[in-house]
Amino acid sequence: MRPFSLSSHRASGSLGILALAGLAWLFQAAPAPGAATIVQGKVTDPTTESGVSGVEVTALRGDRSLGSVLTEDDGRFLVTFDVGTSDRVYVTLRLEHDGYEARTEQITVTGAQPVPPFVSVVLRPNALSGCSGGGAPGGVVGYFTGPAGAEDLSDKMAIALTYSLLTRIQRVHVPSDLQPSFGTCQGAKPRNPLDGPKFARFLEADVFVSGTVKQGAQGFDVAAYVSDRYDLYMPPLRALNVDVDLDDPGAADLDEETHAAVLVAIARRYEEEARFAECVDVTVAAEQILGGLTPVIEAERARCQQRLGNIGLLPGGGP
Amino acid sequence: MRRGFRQFALPIALACTCQLSAPVHGVERASLEREIQLLELGEDLERRIPGAEFRIAVFRYEDPDGTGLADAAMAVISRYVLIRSGVRSIGVIRYEGGVAPGGESRLSYFDKVDRIAEAQEVALALWGVIRRDGGDLVIDSYAQVPAGSVVKYFERHVRLPEAMGGGLLRARLRPDRIHVQRLRVAAGEAGSILSAAEIHDQLRESPSDRADVVGEMPKDQTYYVRDRDGDWVDLVSGDLAGWVPVTEHCLDACGRLLHAAEFSGRLLAYMDSPSNSMVATGGLTTEALAVAEQIEALDGLERQSIRDIELESLEVADRWTGDSRRIGRDDRTGIERGQGVAPGGAAFANIRALAQLALALREASSGVPYDSVRLEPGKVAALAFELAQASQYDPKNVDVLENLALLFDIADDAERATLARSLAERAGAGR
Structure with a gap:
């Protein structure tokens, strides 16, 4: 019936x-x-x-x-x-x-x-089919809107991030199964940079990068927006490369401040997975990139230090 | 007394057949992918240049942007280290293939290099990455000290008196994965690296630019140094022999790239004999400066004189730790010293703690046998708590944790000693 x-x-x-x-x-x-x-x-x-x-x-x-x-x-x-x-x-x-x-x-x-x-x-x-951080640490680089040639930026940026951050993370001996990877997803096109964290969450990526390419005075201006799934950086960080040649791989390089921010998002990931020692190690790497502490790095490190067994070695933090 | 960086001073005549009994200066090429594949299949690697006392692995520089400099950078670096490190017997294994992620191996960069370095039991591994950035090229050079080399050449101890248990406190070099140099050169200057590498491969009849070219260094054969004349070396590979220059044609950008090679050469020379001083020169990174100073501080730990321990260990460690942490440009080298946590995490704090302990022991042993000295538990506890603070920002540092276990034992703090020991075990298992 x-x-x-x-x-x-x-x-x-x-x-x-x-x-x-x-x-x-x-x-x-x-x-x-x-x-x-x-x-x-x-x-x-x-x-x-x-x-x-x-x-x-x-x-x-x-x-x-x-x-x-x-x-x-x-x-x-x-x-x-x-x-x-x-x-x-x-x-x-x-x-x-x-x-x-x-x-x-x-x-x-x-x-x-x-x-x-x-x-x-x-x-x-459908545009996000096959796109996923896969639950492993790392990030996804989405679409860069702009003139022809802008679409290649995603791949270049993923490669640049992989090199810059993996070498940092490996220097503090983070085990290979916890090391981040960075992939691309051309279908990830946020209408608004503020939607970046939503993409990060859905794609199960610790960070999500997308951006715009516009004609500049002597080349192209590339604006990259870096979001994280934890809302550590809200609004998303904006990194700008001015007057670049889109064929130049350097156009896809993010600045050190942005690298440090990505590391802090990775550190948050380690914290969530109860890998507190790696969390602290990665915040130290972020600090060394910047040559100093930011409030976000300091806060993340402090959260992980509080959960470390090492705290029991301190006076007052006794076993 | 310390000696300066030694120049090559061994006119060596040798052939492949005598390499087991005579000092070797040779270069052999190998495939990175092939060896990684063998290792992942669980097979042993053939030991390359086995007769050399010091063997290093130099990997082809990564060249993701297709600058065409990868082979040239590797050639220039490896030739310099081979000839100028001053090491008595050295074999350079030049690895073809990339270390970037990709391919069948899940390993990349430092981890991939480590896999090979440990399997080949090399003393040191060198690699790098070249990238374009606008009109410039950025060349990163890395030196990697495998765990075996750290233990063999860069581990120092402070022995406790028998009255305090007679244990050994330990300090080891950290970082062991060193970003030695970030060299930015105008793209137009990069030709100097290419041309130097090209000239380096042209074998001449005698040590002169005007001498006839008698052949090219074969790309796939092992070669050895058999003689030297000034900047020129006489190389032999099978039936082929001839003279090539080492640095003479490596100017401008190429010359600056050699600073990374020089640092690596000094590391090797130090391994050969700790009397060779380890210094970082201008143009290198904060990490390179930290490593050079840390080696000096490590050496100071085993000095007998209070003054030497103070000057070499404590004073140097102080530059990188606590309130006395130096920041800004280093007066001598111009290298930026950074701020906050020093390269190597708690390594300098560990050396500092050991230096303070060594000083206290030396002072207390004045007029009494060393082994009868017993420091007050409270004094040792204060040192331990200071070191425990450092372990909060380098939580997996096994040296620090094992030292803390001993120090808390002496301070009669069994609970913290047990905790430190268990953390050390966990950290050691994770490496």
């Missing part, structure tokens, strides 16, 4: 969606006792953290569709179906949109009650 069935065609238009959603709300307000299951949820774009409209949400029991809806402008959806009032039933929600990777979510229905009753789903934009 399908007490409530929705069209799966996006072409049905917003009026249709509203009408159907209204109908669904009606069902929610007065569901047939023991028959209708109502699942609500929201679909979000991770790079903007705003809702995604027009996502087709289909409830499936096995291969059989129980009903489908399209998400509203704010990304919310409500889908109603009937799986009876028998024992526990497993229902799959399939979420599809042309601009995103499809994804499924499992819900459990017992006595028409869904668990979870509200489903939050983050869809990966």
Whole structure:
């Protein structure tokens, strides 16, 4: 029995969606006792953290569709179906949109009650397919908007970061499995540099770099924005290379201050993984790059020192 | 008494067949990727230039921007170290292949170099990176002292009196991965490195620019030095022999690159004989200066005279630690000394603690046998707490932690001694 069935065609238009959603709300307000299951949820774009409209949400029991809806402008959806009032039933929600990777979510229905009753789903934009920090320490360099040739900057910047930071980190003997790597993701195009941390979080990267290239007086001005997933640097750091030749690898080099900032983000990563000694080591490397301490470096180091066993060697910090 | 940096002074006539019994000055080429591959398959490496007393590995400079200088930089550096380090018997292994991430190995840069250096048991490894930056080239040169060499040549001790347990407190060189030089040269100047390397490969009939060229140094064969005349050396490789200059044609940018080679040569010369002084010259990095001064401070630890310990260890360590940390440009070399935590983390603080202890022991042993001296536990505890402070910013420094274990033992602080020992074990296991 399908007490409530929705069209799966996006072409049905917003009026249709509203009408159907209204109908669904009606069902929610007065569901047939023991028959209708109502699942609500929201679909979000991770790079903007705003809702995604027009996502087709289909409830499936096995291969059989129980009903489908399209998400509203704010990304919310409500889908109603009937799986009876028998024992526990497993229902799959399939979420599809042309601009995103499809994804499924499992819900459990017992006595028409869904668990979870509200489903939050983050869809990966197609542009970010294959892009991920992979959970390992490091960063992702995204797209640089600008004239032809700007797209090569991402690769050059990843190479430059890898050299500058790996050699720093290896000098303090950080084990190889904790050493960072830097990759590129041309599909990562924040509309606003302030969205950088969202990209960093979604890509599971400790840092995310993107930027712009503009014609300067005698060459190109490259502005790179460096964000981190921990909001250590908010707004994102801006590094500017003025009047550069885009073919010059030096155009992709970030300054020492930015290198130190990336190291502090890596240190935060080590802190989260309870690698406090490596955290301290990397903050020392950051300090040595700058020739001094900044409040952010000092704070990060202090947090890790507090968790080190070595603190027990101090007077008053006794075992 | 200290001697200056020795010049090559051994006219050597040798052939490959006699290399086991005579001093060797030879160069052999090897494939980095091939040797890494063998190591990752669990195989042993063939020991290269086995007859040389000191063997070093020089890696082709990384050249991600395609400057074309990678081979030339390696050639200039390796030739200089071979001839000018003054080491009695030296073999240079020149590795082709890159150390940057990529390829089948997950190792890169220092870690990759270490893998080879330890397997070949070389005394020192040198490598570098050349990058373009606008109209300039930036050449980074690194020296890496493998763990075995650190222990063999750069470890010093303070022995405790028997009355205090007779243990050994230890200090070792840190950093062991040294950024020796960052050389910025105009791209137009870089030709001097190329032309020097080219001239270095042209074998001449006699030690003169006007002498006929009799051949080119083969790229893939081992060669040896058999004689010397001024700046020129007579090289032999199989049936081929001839004279090449060492520094004469290495001017401008090439000449400045030699400062990195000179520093590395001095490290080797010091390994050969600690009476060879270790100094950093202008144009090198803070790390190079720190290493040079740290070696002096390490040597001071084993001096007998109170005055020598004060001057060589304590005073030098003070330059890099605590309130007396010197900052700004070094008066003698012009090198920026940096500020905050010194290169090597707690290494200078460790030397300082050991120097203070050595001084206290020397003073207390005046008129009594050294082994009967027993310092007050409170005095030792004060030293230990000072060193414990340093371990907060270099938490995995095994030397510091093991020394702390001993010092807390003497200070009758068993709990902290046990903690230090357990931290040392963990830190040692992680390396």
